[in-house]
Structures are given as structure tokens and as C-alpha cells.
Amino acid sequence: MSASLLNLSNVSAAYGKIEAVRQVSLEMQPGSIVTVIGANGAGKTTLLNAIMGVQPATGDMYFAGEDLSQMQIEARVANGLCLVPERRELFSSMSVEDNLILGAYRLGARAIATGLEEVFGRFARLKERRRQIAGTLSGGERQMLAMGRALMGQPRLLMLDEPSLGLAPRIVKDIFTIITDLRSSGVSILLVEQNARAALHVADYAYVMELGEITMQGHASQLSADPRVMESYLGLGGHG
Amino acid sequence: MNTTISLFLLQDGVINGAIYALLGVTLVLIFAVTRVIFVPQGELAAWGALTLAAFEAGHVPGTAPLLVLLGLCCVFSDMLRQRRGLNGKWFIERGLRDIAGPLALWALCIWLAPQKPALWLSVALTVSLIIPMGPMIYRLAFAPIADASVLTLFIAAIGVHFAFTGTGLLFFGAEGSRTTAFIAGVFPIGVLMVKGQSLVVLGLTIVSLIGLYIFFDKTLRGKALRATAVNRLGARLVGIPTQSTGRFAFALGAGLAALSGTMIGSLTTISYDSGFIISLKGFVAAIAAGLASYPLTVLAALGVGILESFSAFFASAFKEVIVFSLIIPMLVWRSLVVRHSDEEDE
Numbered sequence: 268m269s270a271s272l273l274n275l276s277n278v279s280a281a282y283g284k285i286e287a288v289r290q291v292s293l294e295m296q297p298g299s300i301v302t303v304i305g306a307n308g309a310g311k312t313t314l315l316n317a318i319m320g321v322q323p324a325t326g327d328m329y330f331a332g333e334d335l336s337q338m339q340i341e342a343r344v345a346n347g348l349c350l351v352p353e354r355r356e357l358f359s360s361m362s363v364e365d366n367l368i369l370g371a372y373r374l375g376a377r378a379i380a381t382g383l384e385e386v387f388g389r390f391a392r393l394k395e396r397r398r399q400i401a402g403t404l405s406g407g408e409r410q411m412l413a414m415g416r417a418l419m420g421q422p423r424l425l426m427l428d429e430p431s432l433g434l435a436p437r438i439v440k441d442i443f444t445i446i447t448d449l450r451s452s453g454v455s456i457l458l459v460e461q462n463a464r465a466a467l468h469v470a471d472y473a474y475v476m477e478l479g480e481i482t483m484q485g486h487a488s489q490l491s492a493d494p495r496v497m498e499s500y501l502g503l504g505g506h507g
Numbered sequence: 508m509n510t511t512i513s514l515f516l517l518q519d520g521v522i523n524g525a526i527y528a529l530l531g532v533t534l535v536l537i538f539a540v541t542r543v544i545f546v547p548q549g550e551l552a553a554w555g556a557l558t559l560a561a562f563e564a565g566h567v568p569g570t571a572p573l574l575v576l577l578g579l580c581c582v583f584s585d586m587l588r589q590r591r592g593l594n595g596k597w598f599i600e601r602g603l604r605d606i607a608g609p610l611a612l613w614a615l616c617i618w619l620a621p622q623k624p625a626l627w628l629s630v631a632l633t634v635s636l637i638i639p640m641g642p643m644i645y646r647l648a649f650a651p652i653a654d655a656s657v658l659t660l661f662i663a664a665i666g667v668h669f670a671f672t673g674t675g676l677l678f679f680g681a682e683g684s685r686t687t688a689f690i691a692g693v694f695p696i697g698v699l700m701v702k703g704q705s706l707v708v709l710g711l712t713i714v715s716l717i718g719l720y721i722f723f724d725k726t727l728r729g730k731a732l733r734a735t736a737v738n739r740l741g742a743r744l745v746g747i748p749t750q751s752t753g754r755f756a757f758a759l760g761a762g763l764a765a766l767s768g769t770m771i772g773s774l775t776t777i778s779y780d781s782g783f784i785i786s787l788k789g790f791v792a793a794i795a796a797g798l799a800s801y802p803l804t805v806l807a808a809l810g811v812g813i814l815e816s817f818s819a820f821f822a823s824a825f826k827e828v829i830v831f832s833l834i835i836p837m838l839v840w841r842s843l844v845v846r847h848s849d850e851e852d853e
């Protein structure tokens with residue numbers, strides 16, 4: 268248990284009376300990709316927000332052995348947690364480069380220089396557009412910028428909320444290639460997706476979320492062979 | 508009315524406008540970073556003028572003990588709020604920063620004031636007395652409700668404004684003061700007789716605005732402030748501490764307000780309650796620019812200054828009325844052109 272990177276037990280989060288996340292327990296190992304799949308409204312975003320501290324939650328949350336429950340967002344970031352939110356939350360009136368620089372705000376000048384080099388190496392597109400205002404980027408570029416900004420902060424755990432949302436298939440493929448690349452360079456990834464097929468393809472372990480609860484979990488390859496998952500999330504099997 | 512008079516009025520207008528620009532830009536800055544409409548800015552400006560006047564007269568300014576009082580309030584309120592984690596280290600840190608620091612400044616004032624310090628030194632002392640008040644106000648009144656709505660923050664700001672007007676009366680008395688000009692004398696430029704003070708005001712304003720521009724455009728700290736203004740959640744997600752960013756914005760705002768105060772002192776008589784009307788004109792400019800654009804705020808402030816000086820000439824009794832009525836067509840115009848800002852959604 269102490270070896271796991273992230274350990275949630277009985278985490279709940281609510282909006283007023285609506286319990287969006289109920290008694291969720293989840294564990295992930297360092298260096299792995301874990302995915303949470305589920306339909307729209309299942310509570311995936313709320314769960315990530317709870318882990319990041321954006322959304323108040325109850326239950327136990329440990330990150331690399333540290334208790335998250337008393338930590339503000341800033342402290343969680345300093346500990347190596349990083350969320351790429353569903354809405355990206357870029358600094359839209361600032362340049363691509365400034366967005367990236369701010370991703371390493373707490374790390375100082377040297378980390379900014381090496382980080383920029385690394386991110387521009389990974390996302391050539393962002394390098395071309397470094398002077399462009401972030402708000403004028405296309406959807407795919409915005410997602411790349413959001414991921415690049417997150418990487419600038421040298422996270423230990425990168426949480427991606429629907430990185431493929433609203434993107435063209437070719438770009439979705441790029442994004443997932445980048446996700447597997449990131450894992451091989453040592454970043455652990457918690458991936459939330461509606462695109463279950465792609466997510467299960469890259470992930471090591473998977474959870475299925477329905478109406479705020481975890482209903483199934485298992486190795487990604489096992490889950491993608493499970494008839495219930497095939498029917499509900501992979502569009503296979505159909506009507507019996 | 509002939510050209511000479513219009514040029515003269517124009518000059519007056521530009522000078523006042525420059526000061527309103529500085530105040531307006533500060534309002535935009537503080538609003539962008541913290542969503543606080545900084546009503547008590549006017550008091551800080553008035554205290555700047557009164558502090559400088561005190562130094563000129565060889566008195567210890569009321570701002571010195573006032574800063575100590577504010578420091579005590581901060582430590583006390585932090586103590587009540589924090590409870591846990593109160594230990595020796597905490598008290599030493601806070602005590603040094605919030606109480607010993609202000610006490611040292613006070614002592615410095617007691618020592619220097621009777622010697623009537625040189626003008627630059629007086630200005631420097633004035634600004635350093637008022638800068639720390641910015642973050643203190645933020646910690647006392649705004650940080651605890653940093654996530655509240657703009658309206659709530661605005662009401663808190665009005666509360667601070669009234670508290671400060673009262674405090675100002677207590678510490679400075681009801682007497683108005685005037686300071687001598689930074690540069691005495693008048694310089695003929697063409698047909699115009701330009702006052703030395705006008706040149707100082709214009710020069711300092713331009714230097715401050717350029718300094719702000721460089722700060723926001725080139726430095727990491729400045730970029731972090733802009734980022735907080737553009738997207739608070741995004742800023743928190745990259746680990747920008749929004750509370751210390753807020754304190755920093757207030758420090759910057761207090762410094763600029765104090766600087767404007769030291770410049771206004773020789774243009775008009777300032778008393779404990781004259782700051783409000785002055786900063787209200789900066790506010791008109793900031794509103795005209797939608798509380799969002801720095802260059803537009805500067806332009807609008809110059810407009811306000813010029814309008815004011817011409818209306819003072821033609822209908823002096825209605826001078827303020829004319830300037831403040833300006834805000835109505837401006838609000839109507841803004842409500843038509845700007846789509847409703849969705850600041851409450853997050």
C-alpha cells in the first residue's frame with residue numbers, strides 16, 4: 268500500500284445535495300497509466316477535481332504516502348500532482364510561450380529553460396506558434412498547450428480530463444501517442460475518457476464509473492474483453 | 508476664450524488626467540488580479556499627500572503610528588483565524604514583519620521628521636509607509652473572502668473606505684494641507700507657461716506606466732499576476748499562490764496611490780476626506796475602459812482630466828457633476844457593446 272502512488276478510499280464529493288462521487292476507492296502504481304471510463308455525467312470530472320483540491324471531498328486521499336486532505340491546491344501542485352482540466356483553463360490572452368513559462372512558475376528560471384526545450388521538442392507545433400495568443404489556437408493545439416503547460420511543472424502524476432474531447436480523429440491519435448510516450452519517460456497518468464476504446468488501449472489498469480460509483484475494475488486488457496464493457500462502452504455486442 | 512486659455516486649460520487637464528490615469532490603472536490592476544474594486548485607494552492617496560505635508564512641516568506623519576496599528580490588527584486577526592500552528596516561530600516571523608518593521612519605520616520618522624528631510628527622502632518615506640498598508644488591507648478585509656462574489660468584495664471595499672475615512676480624521680485631523688511643488692518655478696514653452704510640478708507629474712506618471720508595462724510583460728512575477736487575472740483556476744493549477752499574488756497587487760496599488768498622493772499635494776489642498784473624489788475620477792476612467800484595458804484607462808483618464816478643467820472654467824459650480832454624469836452614458840454604451848461578462852461562472 269505504501270508503494271502506491273495514489274490511494275483513494277471511500278472518497279465522496281457533492282454539489283449541494285447532489286452526490287456526484289460516492290465512496291470511490293482507487294489505487295494506482297507509479298509509472299502506470301490508469302483510466303477511468305464512464306458515460307457523460309458519471310462523475311469523472313468531479314473525481315479528478317476532488318483529487319486536485321478544486322472540489323471539496325470527504326474520504327481518505329493519499330499521494331505518494333502524503334495525506335492530501337488538508338492540502339490546498341498549491342500544495343498539491345508542489346507535491347507533483349497536476350490536472351489538465353476538461354476546460355483546459357489556459358491563459359487565453361497570453362502567448363503560447365508565456366502559458367508554458369507559467370507552467371513552471373514555482374520551479375524557477377533554469378527549469379523554465381529546460382522545460383521549454385523539452386516541451387517544444389515534444390510538440391513541434393507549439394514551437395512554431397510560440398508567439399501566438401493562446402486563445403487563437405485550434406482545439407488540438409489548445410490541448411497540446413494544456414498538456415505542455417502541465418509538463419512544464421514536472422508532475423509525478425498527470426491527470427488528464429478528456430484530452431480527446433472535441434478533437435479530430437487524427438489529432439486524437441497524436442494525443443494518445445503522446446500519452447504512451449509520457450509514460451515511458453516516467454510520468455504516471457490518470458486518464459479520464461469517454462473514448463473508452465482509445466483509453467483502454469493505452470492504459471494498464473481501468474475503472475468503470477457509473478452514477479458516481481466505481482462499478483467495475485481490472486486490467487485494461489481484461490476489461491476491454493468484458494462483454495458488459497464491450498456493450499456499454501465499446502459499442503460492440505449490441506442487442507444480444 | 509482664446510487659444511492661450513484653451514492651451515492653459517488643456518495643460519491643467521492633462522496634468523490632472525495623468526494622476527487619474529495612475530489611479531485608474533491601479534484600480535484595473537487590483538480588480539483584474541483580485542476582483543476587488545479598490546474604493547479605499549483614494550484614502551491612501553490622500554494619506555500620501557498628508558504624509559508628505561507632515562514631513563515638510565517637520566512633524567511625524569499620522570501614517571507612521573497607523574501602520575503599526577494595522578500591523579497589530581493583522582497579527583491579531585491571523586491569530587484568531589489560524590489557531591492551529593501557532594508557535595514561537597510563527598510569532599517571531601509575524602512579529603518581525605507586521606510589528607517590528609512598522610515600528611522601525613515609525614522610529615525612523617521620529618528621528619528624521621524634525622530635521623525636515625530632503626524632498627526625495629520624504630517621498631521615499633511616504634511611499635514606504637503606505638506600500639505595506641496595501642497587503643495588510645488585503646489580509647484583513649479581502650483574503651478571508653477571496654472567493655466571494657464581486658459584489659460582496661465591493662461591499663467589503665466600501666466598508667474599508669468608511670473605516671479609513673474615520674481613521675484618517677483621527678490620525679491627521681480635519682485640517683487640509685498643501686505641499687510645495689517638487690520643482691518650483693515656471694518654464695515658458697512656446698506660448699505656454701508650464702509649471703515645474705506639471706512636468707514632474709507627467710514625467711513620474713509616464714515612468715510609472717512604462718515601469719508597469721515592463722513588469723507585466725517581461726517578468727515572471729508580472730506574468731503570474733496577469734495569469735491570475737485572466738484565469739484564476741488556471742493560475743492555481745500551475746501553482747501560482749493566488750493569495751500572495753493578491754497581496755502583491757495590493758502593495759503595488761498602495762505604492763502607486765501614495766505616489767499619486769505626493770504629486771497631488773501641491774496642485775490642490777488635500778484633507779483626510781478628499782481622496783475619495785479624486786479616486787472616483789480614476790474610477791470613471793477605469794469603468795470607461797471596462798475595468799479591463801490599461802491603455803484605454805489612460806486615454807479615458809486624460810479625457811476626464813481635460814473635461815474637468817474645461818468645465819471648471821465654464822461652469823465651475825458644476826465641475827464634479829459634469830465629470831460624474833459622464834459615467835451614465837458610458838455605462839449605457841458599455842452595456843450595449845460588451846456582452847455580459849461571465850465572471851461568476853467557474
Ligand SMILES: Nc1ncnc2c1ncn2[C@@H]1O[C@H](COP(=O)(O)OP(=O)(O)O)[C@@H](O)[C@H]1O
Pocket residue numbers: 282285287305306307308309310311312313314
Ligand atoms: N457545478 C455543478 N453543480 C451541480 N452539479 C454538477 C456540477 N458539475 C457537475 N454536476 C453534476 O455532477 C454529476 C457528475 O458530473 P461530472 O463529474 O462532470 O461527470 P463527467 O465528468 O463524468 O461527465 C453530473 O450529474 C452533473 O450534472
Ligand SMILES: [Mg+2]
Pocket residue numbers: 308311312313353429
Ligand atoms: Mg467530465
